[in-house]
Structures are given as C-alpha cells and as structure tokens.
Amino acid sequence: MTATDGVRCALMRGGTSKGAVFLARDLPSDPAERDELLLRIMGSPDLRQIDGLGGAHPLTSKVAVVSESSESGVDVDYLFLQVVVDRPVVTDSQTCGNMLAAVGPFAVERGLVPAGPDHTDVRVRLVNTGSAAVLRVHTPGGRVSYRGDTAITGVPGTAAPVVIVAEPSGAPLLPTGRSRDEFAGYSVTCVDNGMPSVLVRAADLGLTGAESPAELEADESLRHRVRAIRAAGAEALGIDPDPDATTVPKIVLVAPPEQGGAITTRSFIPERVHQAIGVLGAASVAAAVRLPDSVAAQVAEVPPAGEPVRIEHPTGFLDVGVAPGPDAHHPVGATSVIRTARMIFDGTVHPGPVRTRQHSGRTWPAPTEVPA
Structure with a gap:
C-alpha cells in the first residue's frame, strides 16, 4: 500500500x-x-x-x-x-x-x-x-x-x-481474590467488571477527588505515586507494567459524591486523566460500590438494590445498572448503560507516508533542500 x-x-x-x-x-x-x-x-x-x-x-x-x-x-x-x-x-x-x-x-x-x-x-x-x-x-x-x-x-x-x-466477562470480579490489598503503601481494591482497575481513595493521596484532570496531570508527585500503584497492581494481576505494552490496569481515584450520585471518580488512562470515565471502567467501579468491603463502598452513597449506580466524573455522570449475580462467588451479573x-x-x-527517520524517540522530517 x-x-x-x-x-x-x-x-x-x-x-x-x-x-x-x-x-x-x-x-x-x-x-x-x-x-x-x-x-x-x-x-x-x-x-x-x-x-x-x-x-x-x-x-x-x-x-x-x-x-x-x-x-x-x-x-x-x-x-x-x-x-x-x-x-x-x-x-x-x-x-x-x-x-x-x-x-x-x-x-x-x-x-x-x-x-x-x-x-x-x-x-x-x-x-x-x-x-x-x-x-x-x-x-x-x-x-x-x-x-x-x-x-x-x-x-x-x-x-x-x-x-x-x-x-x-468470566474473569474473577476480584482478580487478587481479596476486596482489599495494599499497593505502594495505599489501601486499594482491584476489580474487573470488564476493565481491570485499581481503586484508591483520593483522600489517601491528599486529594478531595474533585480536582480537574489538568490539576491532576500537573501534579508530578501525584503522577509518581500513581505510577507506583499501577506498577504494583500490574504485578499483582500478572500484567506487563510497561505503559508501551498495555494501558491496564486503570488507576481510579474514588471519593464521596459531589452532585447527588453514588461516588466521584478520576480515572488515569494510564498517564492522562480521563475527561469522563470509560464505560467498562465505570462498570468496574459500580460493581465495587456494591461490594461492602471495597474502598469504593467506604466512600460511596450506596443506592438501594435495583437502582443504577451513578458514577460522577469530571464532566458529569454515568448511570450504571448492575444486576445481582447468581451467588456469593459471582456477586455481579449483567451490566447495562445507555450511550449515544x-x-x-x-x-x-489516505494514510500518511512511512516515517523512518528516528532520533531520541521522536520522528524527524528529512532535510528540505533550500533553493539558493
């Protein structure tokens, strides 16, 4: 081609x-x-x-x-x-x-x-x-x-x-087999309801959870801690921690709701911060809200059974329906959302030309001859 x-x-x-x-x-x-x-x-x-x-x-x-x-x-x-x-x-x-x-x-x-x-x-x-x-x-x-x-x-x-x-998905809802783990000195919940995620309380990182994506991305100390949590999570889940190889697990900061929902979230993907939240990332958070011992349940306003879990994010919210599973070993059934x-x-x-000139990890154009 x-x-x-x-x-x-x-x-x-x-x-x-x-x-x-x-x-x-x-x-x-x-x-x-x-x-x-x-x-x-x-x-x-x-x-x-x-x-x-x-x-x-x-x-x-x-x-x-x-x-x-x-x-x-x-x-x-x-x-x-x-x-x-x-x-x-x-x-x-x-x-x-x-x-x-x-x-x-x-x-x-x-x-x-x-x-x-x-x-x-x-x-x-x-x-x-x-x-x-x-x-x-x-x-x-x-x-x-x-x-x-x-x-x-x-x-x-x-x-x-x-x-x-x-x-x-058939994958374990709690990939480590526990509702709580400790990664890089922080209490976390690993959950996978379609997206392998590591949830950590924003307050444990000295945050409110309502910070903007730009504020979080500009905080180099926070980014360093998030990288450490992600590396520990990847090791625990058997995932390659190299961000060039994989974008999971997602690190999601959770906090009490600000606008009447169930929980506030900020999701790293893996270095940038999501302007909203991924559908399956939200599904994983919603499942964790329904698990009493998770870090999400600790900060959430848990809705009554049968009601959707409203996940607040930087630009609004996403309502997630979480059906109960058949037994205690499978506590979550089908997940439903409405998108557009x-x-x-x-x-x-039309694809661009093949780029072959590399220097320091960046692509550089070939020199252009300047007319005399």
Whole structure:
C-alpha cells in the first residue's frame, strides 16, 4: 500500500470517545502491517497528530475493527486498538466500552446485521476480552438514525440512545481474590467488571477527588505515586507494567459524591486523566460500590438494590445498572448503560507516508533542500 492508496473508513463518536472504525477485511491481516498502517492513518507519533485522523488525546485516538463473527449466537466481532498519540505504539491490551456504542450502528450501516423496523439488537463479541454484549440500536423504518433526545454528560446536544447490556466477562470480579490489598503503601481494591482497575481513595493521596484532570496531570508527585500503584497492581494481576505494552490496569481515584450520585471518580488512562470515565471502567467501579468491603463502598452513597449506580466524573455522570449475580462467588451479573453514537464521516482515508527517520524517540522530517 502506498501513501496515496485510500482505505474505507468511518470516523465515529461512541459515547465520550471518538475514533476510526474499519471493517477487518479493509485492513492488512498481519497485525504488524495493520498497526503500521494505523499509525500512518491516525498521525502517530506526534503530540498534535496533525497529519492524521487522531485528535491529540487518548480519547480521540482510538480504532475499532469490526467483522462478521463465526461464533454461534454472535453477529459481529469487535477488536479495539488504542493508538498512542506520542509514541509509535498500537495496543490491544484493553477494550473500550464507549467505542463499543459505535459498533452497533456501524454494523447495521455496513450491512453486517439486517435492520429491524424500529430497533435492531446487535450481538457483539469483544475480541480483546472474550466477553459479550448486546447493543440495541435505533433503526426506525429499517435505517439507523442518530437523532434523538438522549443526552449523556461529556457530549454536547442529544442523540438516539444505544443501550448496552454487557454480560460478565468470566474473569474473577476480584482478580487478587481479596476486596482489599495494599499497593505502594495505599489501601486499594482491584476489580474487573470488564476493565481491570485499581481503586484508591483520593483522600489517601491528599486529594478531595474533585480536582480537574489538568490539576491532576500537573501534579508530578501525584503522577509518581500513581505510577507506583499501577506498577504494583500490574504485578499483582500478572500484567506487563510497561505503559508501551498495555494501558491496564486503570488507576481510579474514588471519593464521596459531589452532585447527588453514588461516588466521584478520576480515572488515569494510564498517564492522562480521563475527561469522563470509560464505560467498562465505570462498570468496574459500580460493581465495587456494591461490594461492602471495597474502598469504593467506604466512600460511596450506596443506592438501594435495583437502582443504577451513578458514577460522577469530571464532566458529569454515568448511570450504571448492575444486576445481582447468581451467588456469593459471582456477586455481579449483567451490566447495562445507555450511550449515544454518531457517524461523523464514512468514506476514504489516505494514510500518511512511512516515517523512518528516528532520533531520541521522536520522528524527524528529512532535510528540505533550500533553493539558493
């Protein structure tokens, strides 16, 4: 493929994230070739991603790869890839529940799933984790509609709802087998209800939990402590701690609610701070709120059984329904959230040229001859 070859691509917003969505057949089958192409398409590595589709932030430098599924009872497979902004890294170490909201409409738009007369249920296998979800997409008259009255905080305006019901992943809800651990001198709860996460009380780090993402990112002492907690969490969970290799576990600061919800959160992804919170990260926090001995339950206003858990984040909140599990060993069942999505464009993207000149971890252009 040359720099002038085009690739069929949709740019979509899913929840509070934005990324490029592809059919798997439109990308190279070899993962290394695919990742090299995606770096050129998204414009990485470059802090501005000025030469690609990326939006210069982890939340807007995402890729979803969709294909028809060969698994019984599943419509489509969804592979999530995080394209790192400032390093030549593409990782499949986690999935993304926000971009998942875009997968359902995309699958119907591209003809992978026939549209129903009013709504369409799209059964999705999340390739990164092996878990499953059902997405209900608004399809009045047999066509996807993005217009509606549903508002989600962190996104301006309203749109049609996408209802996501995620089944338990099968992974242990408490990966260490305990509701409390101590990492780097801090009491934490490791929880995985779709996203491996380490929860720590903001107060234990000398914070209120209401600080802005910019304030948290500017606090170098805090970032050093968060790195230490993440390294200890990665070791305990058997995860490579290198942020170039994986973006999990997520470190989530938890604090009492500020706006009438259940709990306040600030989520590191892993160095930047989320402007909202990931869907599956919120699902993991909500599950922890329902566990009496967790650090989340210690600071939360726990809602009555059957009511959603409102997770407060820097730009608003996310309501998470957490169904009870069948027994004490499986305390959490299906998780449900409402998101919205939008097709921004569906067309052809032209990848940039291969970048080969490297110096000190940065990409530098070849010298340009200046006319005499």
